[in-house]
Amino acid sequence: MHAQARPQSQLTTGAARIGVSLLTSLPQKLSAISLRQPPWAFKNLRGVFLLFLILLHSTGANAGGLTRPIEHELALELKPHLGTLSGEDTLTLYPGKWNQPSFVFLLHGEFEVEPVEIPHQGDWKIIATKTDEGLASINRIEIFKPKNTDWPDFVQFKFRYRGPFLDLQKNEEKKTAVSTHTVFLDESSLFYPVIETRKASPLVIFEMQTITPTGWQVVSEGKRISHIDNGGRISTLWKCDDPMQEIHLISDRYHEYQDRWEDIDLLVFLRHEDPALAKRYLDTAKMYIPFYQRLIGSYPFVKFAVVENSEQTGYGMPSFTLLGSRVIRFPFILHSSYPHEILHNWWGNGAYVKAKEGNWSEGLTTYLADHLLPELDGKGDSYRFQQLMKYTNYVSPENDFPLSQFRSRTDMATQAIGYGKLVMVLHMLRNRVGEKAFLDGLHDFYFDNLFKRAGYKELREAMATHSPENLSQFFRQWILSAGAPQLKLGTVSTIKILRFK
Numbered sequence: 001m002h003a004q005a006r007p008q009s010q011l012t013t014g015a016a017r018i019g020v021s022l023l024t025s026l027p028q029k030l031s032a033i034s035l036r037q038p039p040w041a042f043k044n045l046r047g048v049f050l051l052f053l054i055l056l057h058s059t060g061a062n063a064g065g066l067t068r069p070i071e072h073e074l075a076l077e078l079k080p081h082l083g084t085l086s087g088e089d090t091l092t093l094y095p096g097k098w099n100q101p102s103f104v105f106l107l108h109g110e111f112e113v114e115p116v117e118i119p120h121q122g123d124w125k126i127i128a129t130k131t132d133e134g135l136a137s138i139n140r141i142e143i144f145k146p147k148n149t150d151w152p153d154f155v156q157f158k159f160r161y162r163g164p165f166l167d168l169q170k171n172e173e174k175k176t177a178v179s180t181h182t183v184f185l186d187e188s189s190l191f192y193p194v195i196e197t198r199k200a201s202p203l204v205i206f207e208m209q210t211i212t213p214t215g216w217q218v219v220s221e222g223k224r225i226s227h228i229d230n231g232g233r234i235s236t237l238w239k240c241d242d243p244m245q246e247i248h249l250i251s252d253r254y255h256e257y258q259d260r261w262e263d264i265d266l267l268v269f270l271r272h273e274d275p276a277l278a279k280r281y282l283d284t285a286k287m288y289i290p291f292y293q294r295l296i297g298s299y300p301f302v303k304f305a306v307v308e309n310s311e312q313t314g315y316g317m318p319s320f321t322l323l324g325s326r327v328i329r330f331p332f333i334l335h336s337s338y339p340h341e342i343l344h345n346w347w348g349n350g351a352y353v354k355a356k357e358g359n360w361s362e363g364l365t366t367y368l369a370d371h372l373l374p375e376l377d378g379k380g381d382s383y384r385f386q387q388l389m390k391y392t393n394y395v396s397p398e399n400d401f402p403l404s405q406f407r408s409r410t411d412m413a414t415q416a417i418g419y420g421k422l423v424m425v426l427h428m429l430r431n432r433v434g435e436k437a438f439l440d441g442l443h444d445f446y447f448d449n450l451f452k453r454a455g456y457k458e459l460r461e462a463m464a465t466h467s468p469e470n471l472s473q474f475f476r477q478w479i480l481s482a483g484a485p486q487l488k489l490g491t492v493s494t495i496k497i498l499r500f501k
């Protein structure tokens with residue numbers, strides 16, 4: 001996930017000017033940093049849960065071995081005003097080389113979970129326990145295959161559960177209010193059975209049928225297959241055949257606006273009617289999606305949606321962006337954070353990050369959005385100068401770390417490294433291998449790693465294919481080591497230069 005709401009002082013790009021330069025100088029050349037807003041409470045809460053999950057995971061099974069993404073067939077009835085849901089998930093797993101006798105699934109602790117249905121022969125065993133850790137209470141359901149048998153090619157489990165969902169945007173003072181906020185559920189809400197693993201979660205594909213009260217729309221990854229308002233409740237089906245890292249469910253009382261660019265559905269979901277604002281987002285998407293397609297390769301999804309959030313976020317999820325109510329109305333966002341979020345569909349939400357090897361997606365997205373757009377206007381050098389200044393001002397030997405250890409921005413120093421330093425490193429790389437090799441390398445890196453987790457190793461390999469050198473030394477120096485060049489002026493003297501007319 002990615003948050004890019006930048007301070008106003010950074011955002012000076014005028015819509016018309018960029019519009020003209022994009023249309024007239026489509027990227028023969030490359031040449032983007034984005035300050036995340038300080039994480040607000042929700043992010044912290046999410047952090048606590050993720051940490052808890054990781055701790056739990058550390059005792060769990062190894063994720064390796066599944067031959068295909070996990071398939072979820074979800075049917076959820078949501079009561080957003082009550083904060084509850086009743087759900088059913090038919091989950092299909094392809095165990096492949098799974099070397100454990102069991103799978104462990106986690107569901108939010110406040111759900112009442114019915115015994116799991118297993119439509120397979122043999123003596124399957126289920127151990128369901130609840131870890132009660134206050135907010136982080138979790139249902140843990142371990143399913144053992146029959147003794148002395150191998151895992152079948154695929155297994156199917158049916159879960160049924162109901163109760164209060166864990167809405168990461170709901171805070172205490174809103175508990176009694178009549179849903180004035182946008183419902184936000186993701187993997188860490190455990191609103192669907194999440195497999196417990198020591199490594200990153202296995203990828204998932206899904207179908208999600210939701211029933212919501214009238215007016216309440218649901219947005220998720222993938223394509224909206226059906227959307228029926230039958231007076232009293234809305235039935236919506238989202239289907240996603242591309243392997244995702246997690247499933248999101250965003251719900252609010254939205255006004256919806258639609259458009260299309262080639263075969264991509266463009267959608268805008270606003271909390272209040274505002275056709276002019278929606279049109280601006282739809283029109284601007286029709287400019288940046290083709291721009292990045294030409295720069296890198298095909299846009300990876302069948303839709304792109306702009307979704308308004310009651311909380312002030314700037315997130316990019318696969319095939320949609322979640323922008324806060326105030327953020328979405330800042331005029332400068334259209335040509336700053338917005339292209340950055342659109343570009344995350346290629347970097348981070350298309351080709352995924354292998355987190356333990358360093359998060360390259362923010363720096364790369366910044367380089368090709370926040371930096372490239374000014375560069376096309378002849379202002380790349382001043383943008384890069386700002387990044388050097390930030391690195392000098394905020395990073396010291398005490399808080400410096402290599403890019404391979406960057407996970408996400410938490411303060412100005414981590415921002416100056418994970419975003420700013422990588423911008424500079426990519427700029428050096430581009431100058432070293434040349435424009436064409438750099439673009440060809442990015443193209444290969446994207447297509448080779450679409451819907452897979454990739455690290456700097458894959459980036460280096462893709463670049464090296466188009467470069468005369470293998471770049472090992474370059475990547476070792478700039479990615480695996482902390483620090484930046486230190487320039488010192490020695491004795492300085494001035495000389496008079498005569499000019500002849």
Ligand SMILES: [Zn+2]
Binds near residue numbers: 003340362365
């Ligand atoms: Zn970002």
